[in-house]
Amino acid sequence: MNRMKTRLTCPCGEAIKGVDEDELVVKVRDHLKENHPGHDYSRDEILFMAY
Secondary structure (H helix, E strand, O other), rough: OOOOOOOOOOOOOOEOOOOOHHHHHHHHHHHHHHHHHHHOHHHHHHHHOOO
């Protein structure tokens, strides 16, 4: 069974947390849109970087 990934630290240093993987993906995409325009990642890419 895979452990749910709920955290990701952006290379800019921002720590992002979600209650589950769905919320984490939304929060990461919001962070990217606001802070790193043009950097879009798929759900799988985000979860690959998450822990």
